Amino acid sequence: MAAVSLRLGDLVWGKLGRYPPWPGKIVNPPKDLKKPRGKKCFFVKFFGTEDHAWIKVEQLKPYHPHKEEMIKINKGKRFQQAVDAVEEFLRKTKGKDQASSHNSTEEKNRRNSSEERGKQSAGEEKRKASLSEGKVKKGTGEGKKRVSSVSSERGSKSPLKRAQDQSPRKRGRPPKDEKDLTIPESTTVKRVMTGTVAGFKWPPSVSEPVKDSDPHFHHFLLSQTEKPAVCYQAITKKLKVCEEETGSTSIQAADSTAINGSITPTDKKIGFLGLGLMGSGIVSNLLKMGHTVTVWNRTAEKCDLFIQEGARLGRTPAEVVSTCDITFACVSDPKAAKDLVFGPSGVLQGIRPGKCYVDMSTVDADTVTELAQVIVSRGGRFLEAPVSGNQQLSNDGMLVILAAGDRGLYEDCSSCFQAMGKTSFFLGEVGNAAKMMLIVNMVQGSFMATIAEGLTLAQVTGQSQQTLLDILNQGQLASIFLDQKCQNILQGNFKPDFYLKYIQKDLRLAIALGDSVNHPTPMAAAANEVYKRAKALDQSDNDMSAVYRAYIH
Numbered sequence: 001m002a003a004v005s006l007r008l009g010d011l012v013w014g015k016l017g018r019y020p021p022w023p024g025k026i027v028n029p030p031k032d033l034k035k036p037r038g039k040k041c042f043f044v045k046f047f048g049t050e051d052h053a054w055i056k057v058e059q060l061k062p063y064h065p066h067k068e069e070m071i072k073i074n075k076g077k078r079f080q081q082a083v084d085a086v087e088e089f090l091r092k093t094k095g096k097d098q099a100s101s102h103n104s105t106e107e108k109n110r111r112n113s114s115e116e117r118g119k120q121s122a123g124e125e126k127r128k129a130s131l132s133e134g135k136v137k138k139g140t141g142e143g144k145k146r147v148s149s150v151s152s153e154r155g156s157k158s159p160l161k162r163a164q165d166q167s168p169r170k171r172g173r174p175p176k177d178e179k180d181l182t183i184p185e186s187t188t189v190k191r192v193m194t195g196t197v198a199g200f201k202w203p204p205s206v207s208e209p210v211k212d213s214d215p216h217f218h219h220f221l222l223s224q225t226e227k228p229a230v231c232y233q234a235i236t237k238k239l240k241v242c243e244e245e246t247g248s249t250s251i252q253a254a255d256s257t258a259i260n261g262s263i264t265p266t267d268k269k270i271g272f273l274g275l276g277l278m279g280s281g282i283v284s285n286l287l288k289m290g291h292t293v294t295v296w297n298r299t300a301e302k303c304d305l306f307i308q309e310g311a312r313l314g315r316t317p318a319e320v321v322s323t324c325d326i327t328f329a330c331v332s333d334p335k336a337a338k339d340l341v342f343g344p345s346g347v348l349q350g351i352r353p354g355k356c357y358v359d360m361s362t363v364d365a366d367t368v369t370e371l372a373q374v375i376v377s378r379g380g381r382f383l384e385a386p387v388s389g390n391q392q393l394s395n396d397g398m399l400v401i402l403a404a405g406d407r408g409l410y411e412d413c414s415s416c417f418q419a420m421g422k423t424s425f426f427l428g429e430v431g432n433a434a435k436m437m438l439i440v441n442m443v444q445g446s447f448m449a450t451i452a453e454g455l456t457l458a459q460v461t462g463q464s465q466q467t468l469l470d471i472l473n474q475g476q477l478a479s480i481f482l483d484q485k486c487q488n489i490l491q492g493n494f495k496p497d498f499y500l501k502y503i504q505k506d507l508r509l510a511i512a513l514g515d516s517v518n519h520p521t522p523m524a525a526a527a528n529e530v531y532k533r534a535k536a537l538d539q540s541d542n543d544m545s546a547v548y549r550a551y552i553h
Contacts, residue, residue: 006042011063011086013070014044014055020074023047023063023086029054036290036310047089048082049396053288265290266415271324273317273340273347275302277496278360278387279330281394282420287311288397289419296320317343321350321357326413330360330387333505334367341371353379356409360401362386362441362502364509365431372405372430383409384430386437387421390497398422402440404433435513442510442524445503445544448485449527452548455489465490485545494542501540504531 006012006026013021029035029043036054044060045052063086071083272283275297286293287309295303296314303313314320317340321327327347331337337359341347347357357375359368363386372382383406389399399421403410410426417424427433458468469486472478488494507528514521534540534550 006057006060006062011090012042012044013061013063013066014046015059020079021061021066021070022049022051022079023070023082024055025089027052046082047085048078051288051396054290263289263415263418265292265419266326266412268325268412269294269323270416271296271314271320271327273297273320273327273329274331274361275306276330276332277391277499278389278394278399280306281391281397282328282330282360282387282399283311284309284395285397285419286416289415291416291419294320294324316345317347318345318350321347321355322352324355326356326358326409326416328358328360328385328416332361332502334363334509337361337363337367337371341374348374348378351375351378351380354381355379356381356383356406356412358383358385358409358413360385360387362437362506363434364438364512365434368434369431381406381409382430383413384433385410385413385417385424386433388437388440389421392497394420401425402427402433402436404428405430438506438510438513441503441506442521444481445507445531446523446527447481448503448544449530449547451482451485452489452530452545452551455486455548456551485543488543488545489548494539494546496541496543498544499540500531500534500542500544500546503544504528504535507531 008026008028010026012024012026014024015021024044024046026042027045035041035043041054041056042060043052044055067083270286270291270293272279272286272293273296275283275295279297280302283293283295283306287306292312293306293310294312294314295306296317296319297303303311307313314323317329327350329337329340329347331340339346351357357371357380359371359382368384372384375382383403385401385403387394387399387401393399397420401417401421401424403413403417403424404427407426410424425436427436455465455468458465465486469483469490472486473483484497507524511521511524511528514524530550531544531547534547537549537553539546539549
C-alpha cells in the first residue's frame with residue numbers, strides 16, 4: 001500500500017502505547033517540547049482526552065479512510081465519545097466554511113445591489129435637477145426672492161461651521177463601535193491572573209490568530225502563546241507555597257493539562273521499578289513526555305510493551321539503579337519495598353554516591369525511614385513520594401504526589417512529577433509523606449465502606465439504589481469517586497482500579513499509626529473489619545468497591 005502523506009492539521013488515528021488506535025489531530029508542539037531523536041513523528045492531540053504526545057509516522061493512519069475499520073474494533077464508551085468529538089469538530093469546521101462562503105456571496109450581492117441603486121439614484125437626481133432648473137426659470141419674482149433668501153441663510157454660516165455641520169462626526173473622536181474594539185491591557189492581564197490555567201484562552205495575537213473552533217484544543221493555547229513572560233506569570237500565580245508551623249512546605253503545581261503540554265523533560269536517566277496498576281500509567285506518561293526510562297518488573301513480560309515504546313530493559317534492580325541517575329519504585333506493601341532494596345541484586349547493591357532513589361510505594365513511616373537511612377549511608381539521596389489516585393488517574397497523568405526527604409532531589413524530579421501528576425506536595429522530613437498518605441487512604445477507604453453500607457441499606461428497605469446515587473450526586477457529597485464506585489456496584493463491575501487488598505492494608509497501617517500516638521481510630525477500625533470480611537469472600541484482587549459484597553453475603 002502506498003504511503004500516505006500527513007501534514008499539520010490532519011485528522012488521524014494514532015497508536016499510543018498499549019491503548020487501541022485513537023482519533024486525534026496533528027498540531028504544532030509547544031516550542032520548548034523536544035522532538036524525540038532519531039524518529040520521524042508528529043505531535044498529536046487526542047480527542048476526548050487530555051493526552052497529547054509525539055507519535056511515530058508508522059503508528060498514524062488518516063482518519064476518514066480508516067474510520068469504519070476502527071469503529072468496528074473499538075466499542076468502548078470513551079472511544080465513542082472521542083469519535084463524537086471528532087464529528088462535532090468536523091461539523092463546526094464545515095459550518096464555518098459554509099458561513100464564510102455564504103457571507104462572501106451576500107457581500108457580493110450587496111455590492112452589486114448598491115451599485116445598481118447608485119446608478120438609479122444618479123439618474124433620478126439628474127432628472128429632478130433638470131425639472132428644478134425649469135421651474136426656477138419660469139418662477140415669479142416672489143420665487144426668486146425665496147431662493148435668494150435661502151441662499152442668504154446658508155451664506156450666513158462660516159465655511160468652517162458648515163463643514164462641522166456636514167461632518168458625520170467630530171474629527172479625532174472614534175465612533176462607539178470602534179471604541180469597543182479596544183481592549184485595555186490591564187483587563188487582559190487581570191483575566192490572565194485570575195482565570196484558571198487549564199481553561200484559559202489567550203486573546204488572538206496579530207501574528208497567529210487563535211483558532212477557537214475546536215473546543216478540544218484549548219489547553220494548547222497556553223503553551224503556544226507568543227507571550228512567554230505573561231504565560232510564566234500565569235502558571236506562577238497558580239503555585240501555592242504554604243509554610244506550616246511544623247516547618248514543612250507544600251507546593252501545589254498548576255493543572256497538568258496545562259503544564260504537561262509544555263514541560264521540558266530532564267536530561268537525567270530515569271529508572272522505574274514496578275509496573276503494577278499505578279506504575280504502568282506513570283511509566284507511560286514519563287515516556288510520552290520524552291524522558292529516557294529504564295524499566296524493571298518482577299514479572300518481566302510486563303516490560304515488553306514499554307520496550308516497544310522506547311523504554312530500556314533493566315535485568316535487575318541493582319542494574320537499573322547503577323545505570324540511571326534517578327530511580328523510582330512503586331510496589332505493593334512494606335515487605336515488597338524492603339525486599340526490593342535489601343534482596344538479591346537489590347537497589348542497595350546499585351547505590352553509589354550521588355545516585356538517587358525515590359520510593360513511591362504506600363508504606364508506613366518506620367519502613368520508609370529505614371530505607372532512607374541505608375540509602376543515605378551509601379552516599380545516595382532519598383525521597384519518599386507516595387501517590388494518591390487510582391489506575392485511571394495514573395493513566396491520565398493526574399495523580400497527587402506527596403513527597404518528603406531530600407528537597408533538592410524533589411526539585412530534580414520536577415519534570416517527572418509534572419508528567420505523572422497534576423499536583424505535588426513537599427512535606428518536609430522523611431516519614432511525613434507516608435503518614436499523610438495513610439491518613440488520606442484511611443479517609444477514602446472508610447468512605448467507600450460507608451457508600452457500600454448505604455446502598456445495601458437502600459436495597460433492603462425497598463429504596464432505589466439508582467435514586468440514592470442521583471440524590472447524592474446532587475448534594476454536597478457529589479464527586480467523581482462517589483459516582484464511579486456507585487456505578488461499579490450498580491453494574492456489578494469490580495474490575496480493579498484500586499485493589500481491595502491494598503486499601504485494607506492501608507487501613508491497617510493507619511490504625512497502627514493511630515495506636516503509635518495513642519489516638520483512637522474507631523471509624524477506620526470498623527471499616528477495616530468490613531474489608532477483612534470482603535477478603536475472606538475472595539474479593540482481594542477486585543476493586544475496593546467490591547467491599548459491597550461483604551454486606552450482601
